[in-house]
Amino acid sequence: MPTVGLVFDILKFAIHDGPGIRTTVFLKGCPLNCLWCHNPESKDGRVEISYLPAKCVGCGACVAACPRGCHRLADGMHIYDRTACERCGACAVGCYARAIEQVGRLREVGEVLAEVLRDRPFYETSGGGMTISGGEPLAQFGFTRELLARAKAEGLHTALDTSGFAPQARYAELLPLVDLFLYDIKTTDPARHLELTCQPLDLIHANLRFLSDSGARLFLRCPLVPGVNDSDAELAGIAALANDLAGVEEIDVEPYHPLGVSKAGRMGYAEGYSAPIPPTAYAQDLTTKIAALTTKVVRRS
Incomplete structure (x- = not known):
């Protein structure tokens, strides 16, 4: 029987989900409940x-x-x-x-892969490939594993955008299939993390260290929200975490945007955190502050 997954979007010509031009496959289901979630339609693992x-x-x-x-x-x-x-x-x-x-629509691995492969020429000329995102892709582990394996068999560069909140054994199994982990870090403070995401931080940090120690390539993706997780102490915590892990090559600063608010209303959810879009200078200031504390590459997404 073909493996199926619940997919809510496939984004072509994605340029912010890893190197080059990519196709990003978005899966439903996430164990976190982030205050500012910009994809609230991804949280529930059902249609x-x-x-x-x-x-x-x-x-x-x-x-x-x-x-x-x-x-x-x-x-x-x-x-x-x-x-x-x-x-x-x-x-x-x-x-x-x-x-x-x-x-959300149930789709077979082969069907999704065929759609991804249509843009192979763009991947080859730009150094791009396929990214699986969500939600949390490991919430649909069987589908994610098979899609990654078949993409690798086709010679595609693969990236996995993950919250880090999944059993370590699943990351171990995916290591040979993932060229780049895009690893979300919302905060490095345990109490604050529980408050902002409704889940503890220890598993996320343990999996991050495991991947780094196992030789994985890692980019930290840091969504920063004005007045929520953008203090100097928070920025220093991100830099210190990256400095402590050899596998972390890059820190991506992702400034807040309120797109999730209107989407939450459409889904029948209570509207979550809302704030004005910060100016461009705000994101650049955060990027500069983190860059001053680390030798890792720091970029604004």
Whole structure:
């Protein structure tokens, strides 16, 4: 039986997910619940329904399509009852205005790989390849492992974007299949990490050290949010962590953006952390401060 995974997006011509031009495969499911998550549609490991009222034209196609009566029109307003929804996606199929969309689709490894391979010429000329992201790709370990193995068999450069929150044995199994780990570090303070992500930091640090000691290539990806995890002490902690690990080659500073707020609303979630987009100078200042504390390459993503 073919291996399938729940994929919510495949991004072509990605230039921020590893070297060169890449195709990034986004998988659903994540064990963390980060305060500022910019991909809230990735958290739940199941199919979900996104609804954007601004696109609704009130045609009633979803009302006719839904087998459980979750959609209705009243006084010119579209009302969607998520409590009865079984996420079958029938409403999304019928919505020609695309106000309703299904987030997540089961796809076979071979089908996804075929889509990735279409851009092989761009990978070869730019030094790019395939990146698997999420969510947390190791939450769908079997799919991730097979997709990486088959991509490597095709000679592709592979990168894995990970939160680090997964059993160490899974990282050990993937070591021969991953050319570059893009490793998320939200903070180096254990208490703060638990507060911001709802998960402890010790497993993440242990896996990071394991990968470094095992000879893996690592880029630290550091999402920095104004007034949340961007203090001088936080920046010093990131630099110190990188300095202590031979496998860490680069620190990528990822300044906050509020894209996750509107997406959370479409998914029916309570809107999370929201703040103004920081100016360009803000990200450059953080990059400069970290660079002064380490010999590693520091870049603004």
